[in-house]
Every structure is written in structure tokens, then in C-alpha cells.
Amino acid sequence: MKIIIINGPNLNLLGKREPTVYGSETFEDYFNDLKSKFPAIDLSYYQSNIEGELIDKIHEVGFSFDGIILNAAAYTHTSVGLGDAVKSIETPVVEVHISNVYQREPFRHNSYIAANAKGIIVGFGLKGYELALNSF
Numbered sequence: 001m002k003i004i005i006i007n008g009p010n011l012n013l014l015g016k017r018e019p020t021v022y023g024s025e026t027f028e029d030y031f032n033d034l035k036s037k038f039p040a041i042d043l044s045y046y047q048s049n050i051e052g053e054l055i056d057k058i059h060e061v062g063f064s065f066d067g068i069i070l071n072a073a074a075y076t077h078t079s080v081g082l083g084d085a086v087k088s089i090e091t092p093v094v095e096v097h098i099s100n101v102y103q104r105e106p107f108r109h110n111s112y113i114a115a116n117a118k119g120i121i122v123g124f125g126l127k128g129y130e131l132a133l134n135s136f
């Protein structure tokens, strides 16, 4: 099974960025642990701070991979283009947010991804990616 985790803007700073909200572990460390926990899954990881690059990656994997775990970060709340990309592909997408966006500012309550996601996991910290992985 081929699954990719796609992380959006500022998530390259996990571990350093607002640790009270996002924790103190880097994504690279978490990802390596996740890969060793799921050796049977062909698991890859992509991060970009650039909206168009995220859309290109979704197009690239969206007709051949078995699953996409997408944390579009701030673009979740702003990007019609990313929402349309998720709508345009065949691979199921699970939307993940590390923090519980519904406990935060109202602008974080809207998602352009959610309507076309297979499911949504919010507020479980980095563990949300593992929960998403188990959902495929």
C-alpha cells in the first residue's frame, strides 16, 4: 500500500514552532518512528510552503497512490485551489490537523478540503497522522 503524508506551510518548523500548540517533536523524527511502526506500508512524506507545489504533488500522486494524509495547514482555511485539487483526484484524502482547530480562532473553523475528504482527524497532536494511517 502506497501512502503519502503531505504537509503544508510552516509545518517544516514543527518542534520549534509554538510548541505549546504543536508539541516539541520534529516531523522528521515522528515520521521515522511512524515508518518503523508500519513497515508493510510504502510511506512517503512531502512538505512545501508553496500552494502551487502542494497542488502539483496532489496531482502527481492522486491517481496512483492508495491514500493521501493531508495537513494543508493555513491553506486549509484559504485555498479554493487545494480544495479543487482534492476534488479532482481519485486517491482518498484524510485531512489531519495537529491542534483542535475548533477550539481556536473562528477563521480556522472553515476547511476547503473537508467536503471532499474521506475523513477528518483533528486535535490529537502528531498521533493524528497514525490514526489517519490506520484508517486506510
Ligand code: DQA
Binding pocket: 009, 010, 011, 071, 072, 073, 074, 075, 076, 096, 097, 098, 099, 100, 101, 108
Ligand atoms: C494546523 C492548523 C492550522 O489552522 C494552522 O494554520 C497550521 C496547523 C494544525 O495542524 O493544527 O499551520 O493545520
